Amino acid sequence: MTTKTKENDAFVNINVPKAPERFYQRFNALGGNEFPEAPRITTDDSEGLFPLRNKGLKVLMINAPIREWSYPNIFPLGQAYVCSVAAMDGHYVETLDLNALRKEPMDKTPEEMSKWVEAKIDEKFNHYHPDVIMIGGIIPQYARIKQITTYCKKVFPEIPIVLGGGISSCMPEFMVKMLPIDIAVNKEGEMTTSELLHRLEEGVSLEGCAGVVYKHEIKKGEWEIRNNGERTGFKTRWDGLDTLPWPLRSRFAIDEIYKQNPLGHLNWENKWSDGKSTCDTYSVELLASRGCPYAAKACDYCYASYLGKTYRLRSPQEIVDEMQYLHDRYDAGYMHFLDDLLFTDYRWAMEFCEALKNQRKKTGLDVTWGGACRTNIIADDVVRAKKQGRPNILELGREVGMRQAGYGVETASPTILKSIDKSGQTQEKIKIAVRETQRVLGYADCSFMIGSPGETRQTVAETVEVCKEIGLKPEVFFFVTAYPGTSFWDLAMEKGLITKAVTGVVAPADDDMVEQYFLRLGEQGDAVRTNFSDLPDEEIVELSWWAINELGAQNTKRHPGRKDKETAVRGASTANL
Numbered sequence: 001m002t003t004k005t006k007e008n009d010a011f012v013n014i015n016v017p018k019a020p021e022r023f024y025q026r027f028n029a030l031g032g033n034e035f036p037e038a039p040r041i042t043t044d045d046s047e048g049l050f051p052l053r054n055k056g057l058k059v060l061m062i063n064a065p066i067r068e069w070s071y072p073n074i075f076p077l078g079q080a081y082v083c084s085v086a087a088m089d090g091h092y093v094e095t096l097d098l099n100a101l102r103k104e105p106m107d108k109t110p111e112e113m114s115k116w117v118e119a120k121i122d123e124k125f126n127h128y129h130p131d132v133i134m135i136g137g138i139i140p141q142y143a144r145i146k147q148i149t150t151y152c153k154k155v156f157p158e159i160p161i162v163l164g165g166g167i168s169s170c171m172p173e174f175m176v177k178m179l180p181i182d183i184a185v186n187k188e189g190e191m192t193t194s195e196l197l198h199r200l201e202e203g204v205s206l207e208g209c210a211g212v213v214y215k216h217e218i219k220k221g222e223w224e225i226r227n228n229g230e231r232t233g234f235k236t237r238w239d240g241l242d243t244l245p246w247p248l249r250s251r252f253a254i255d256e257i258y259k260q261n262p263l264g265h266l267n268w269e270n271k272w273s274d275g276k277s278t279c280d281t282y283s284v285e286l287l288a289s290r291g292c293p294y295a296a297k298a299c300d301y302c303y304a305s306y307l308g309k310t311y312r313l314r315s316p317q318e319i320v321d322e323m324q325y326l327h328d329r330y331d332a333g334y335m336h337f338l339d340d341l342l343f344t345d346y347r348w349a350m351e352f353c354e355a356l357k358n359q360r361k362k363t364g365l366d367v368t369w370g371g372a373c374r375t376n377i378i379a380d381d382v383v384r385a386k387k388q389g390r391p392n393i394l395e396l397g398r399e400v401g402m403r404q405a406g407y408g409v410e411t412a413s414p415t416i417l418k419s420i421d422k423s424g425q426t427q428e429k430i431k432i433a434v435r436e437t438q439r440v441l442g443y444a445d446c447s448f449m450i451g452s453p454g455e456t457r458q459t460v461a462e463t464v465e466v467c468k469e470i471g472l473k474p475e476v477f478f479f480v481t482a483y484p485g486t487s488f489w490d491l492a493m494e495k496g497l498i499t500k501a502v503t504g505v506v507a508p509a510d511d512d513m514v515e516q517y518f519l520r521l522g523e524q525g526d527a528v529r530t531n532f533s534d535l536p537d538e539e540i541v542e543l544s545w546w547a548i549n550e551l552g553a554q555n556t557k558r559h560p561g562r563k564d565k566e567t568a569v570r571g572a573s574t575a576n577l
Contacts, residue, residue, distance in 0.1 A: 281333040
């Protein structure tokens with residue numbers, strides 16, 4: 001027997017084995033879905049397939065503010081995925097999106113901002129008393145997340161608080177120890193959250209619940225931190241990622257806020273001022289893959305394994321179906337992919353472009369899109385495509401709406417490329433990829449960083465010369481910053497740079513000092529924190545301004561020493577480079 005869904009008239013087979021009651025029970029120990037045809041949340045209407053249960057928990061998902069100086073444009077996609085799973089399991093799901101509630105850049109003192117956050121929490125608690133509080137984010141949000149969790153624990157000390165996202169996965173035991181939370185979810189959150197909520201609902205122990213770190217009460221008033229290890233991640237395509245629900249976007253202010261404040265191509269020129277949209281096109285975000293193909297041997301500065309060490313893709317048609325829905329539901333004309341890397345497999349890229357082309361013929365879908373790429377992968381396909389006598393993947397992408405390719409080039413110095421283990425990237429491949437991107441898309445969105453091990457005035461000059469040679473105006477120059485979960489974090493701890501970032505003195509760092517470092521984290525370009533080179537911090541700042549001035553880079557408004565820009569530029573430009 002078959003039936004049609006309301007929104008896309010697709011035929012769905014309903015003669016399939018009944019799925020287990022809980023989402024996590026659909027998957028085997030290897031991360032494969034044994035009920036791939038079971039219903040899942042995709043569209044708004046599909047939520048009706050999963051009625052609330054009387055025993056279901058009242059879940060509150062809190063999204064902390066981020067980039068408070070900008071219009072809110074970073075949609076919490078990971079949280080929305082977790083909300084979908086909770087709703088599929090019959091729980092009551094509400095959100096407190098503090099990032100969206102601010103509506104515009106916040107010109108408040110830290111004290112005023114803290115009072116505003118707590119007032120919004122009070123407003124929510126006045127009409128919604130949750131059974132579980134969930135919150136997630138990334139490590140630069142540590143200070144705000146600490147404030148939020150501390151206040152929630154003060155108001156409702158009996159309610160368990162669950163932390164997820166990259167901030168949780170990078171140092172889960174540290175987070176349980178230092179934050180007023182009860183549980184940290186490690187890596188991918190959907191399966192783990194489903195089982196976690198099931199256990200909390202039934203009031204049973206978390207012992208054996210893979211993917212969580214938690215406080216276990218040994219005896220009254222005495223606790224220990226237990227780590228249950230990581231959970232096996234989802235498999236690729238139809239056996240895993242294709243069977244996940246789509247994000248529960250209906251619980252977030254997409255219509256009112258996020259689609260009007262775009263990421264990627266639509267705010268490329270305005271990103272580092274206030275991010276305000278400069279066009280009338282609506283924008284939404286989605287994922288085509290999880291992880292990074294280089295995660296097993298990641299670049300030294302990158303925390304690429306927060307979603308697991310294996311790289312997995314969704315099927316192109318599954319992604320195109322979501323793009324069609326986002327276009328129809330939100331009137332979205334631009335889609336930004338939040339993947340660590342897009343187009344990593346040229347065969348998948350060709351399949352995806354073909355699927356988009358076929359969809360355009362079938363329904364008239366006409367959208368633009370962009371995402372992060374890698375120069376060596378694009379360069380390799382440019383060479384390969386010429387040999388095979390076909391369009392390369394940038395040309396294929398342009399034909400079906402691709403408008404932006406973002407590259408974390410980091411450096412064009414062979415010495416530094418080797419130093420940071422930027423596998424496969426060379427000066428020649430950087431030139432090939434950037435030139436082809438400029439030719440096909442009109443510009444290349446490239447970022448660089450300064451302060452890696454071995455960085456000198458000469459290596460910075462090498463990067464600038466390559467950019468000049470290929471006519472590249474970079475988006476941003478970051479300063480190298482050590483983040484937990486990376487090789488650079490281990491090196492910074494070893495060299496005493498975490499304490500130096502806090503106190504100015506090179507010394508070992510204990511947990512309290514690490515927390516002070518986290519509390520001070522901001523954008524990668526607004527301060528020199530972990531300078532791994534032998535150059536003084538002041539010289540790194542001068543060199544960054546010299547590079548910005550020489551190349552016309554964009555991040556002048558969010559960069560350190562803005563008031564001393566001309567002095568810094570003069571100092572660096574007169575140096576012997």
